[in-house]
Amino acid sequence: MKKKKSSKSNMPSTKIMHMAEDKSTAFEIRREIFHVCLGLALLILLYFDIIDAWLIFLAIIVGGLLSIISRAVKIPVLCWFLKTFERKEQLKKFPGRGAIAFLIGVLLAIKLFEPNIAFAAIIILTIGDPISHFVGKNFGRIKNPFNGVRRVEGNIAGALLGGLAASFFVPFFYALAAALAALFFESIEIRMNERLIDDNIIIPLIAGTVLLLLYAYLPYAAAFA
Numbered sequence: 001m002k003k004k005k006s007s008k009s010n011m012p013s014t015k016i017m018h019m020a021e022d023k024s025t026a027f028e029i030r031r032e033i034f035h036v037c038l039g040l041a042l043l044i045l046l047y048f049d050i051i052d053a054w055l056i057f058l059a060i061i062v063g064g065l066l067s068i069i070s071r072a073v074k075i076p077v078l079c080w081f082l083k084t085f086e087r088k089e090q091l092k093k094f095p096g097r098g099a100i101a102f103l104i105g106v107l108l109a110i111k112l113f114e115p116n117i118a119f120a121a122i123i124i125l126t127i128g129d130p131i132s133h134f135v136g137k138n139f140g141r142i143k144n145p146f147n148g149v150r151r152v153e154g155n156i157a158g159a160l161l162g163g164l165a166a167s168f169f170v171p172f173f174y175a176l177a178a179a180l181a182a183l184f185f186e187s188i189e190i191r192m193n194e195r196l197i198d199d200n201i202i203i204p205l206i207a208g209t210v211l212l213l214l215y216a217y218l219p220y221a222a223a224f225a
Helices: 003-046 053-072 076-085 087-095 097-112 115-139 151-165 172-188 199-217 220-223
Strands: 147-151
Touching: 003 076, 003 097, 003 115, 053 097, 087 097, 097 115, 097 199, 115 147, 115 151, 115 172, 115 199, 147 151, 147 199, 151 172, 172 199, 199 220
Parallel strands: none
Antiparallel strands: none
């Protein structure tokens, strides 16, 4: 009798845990969708010369100011946006950190690399990163040896789809190599002054650098890619 009673008493807590997991999954999917939409929108606008580096730089400045203000004052639309897409731990520390870091990553890509390489790096960030997180969290089984939170299946899926998307701008062999390298380094926690560097900055920089090196030292490989 005691065993039956304890099993029944555990049912509410089990349901609550499942509900919390469902909410967490839905929240992360919502964040990934926003990530993809932001990246594609920026890529299209850049590709057709509708915006340039100066506008992105201005957006970073404005975003940083709004982030500071939002910590003290609740701005209606911005408040809804942050509650919908921002993680709770960042709301007090650095609201909008992910979006601002994404813009910084895009700005660095277009200023450091030629257009095709920059676009390929941005699309790897846009497609490869969220796919890696989603597949790794929901279907991954093998732990990444460099990061216990990441899963190898996620890195592979993100690299394949990110490389495929980047092949619209560079040869597929180059795109795949860049995506694999970017997502490998993304799984390693790189710090500067004891602060973790956001993967939205790391991924386009690594992808663009790998592509630059491939074009410089393996130009003949492009003919077979």
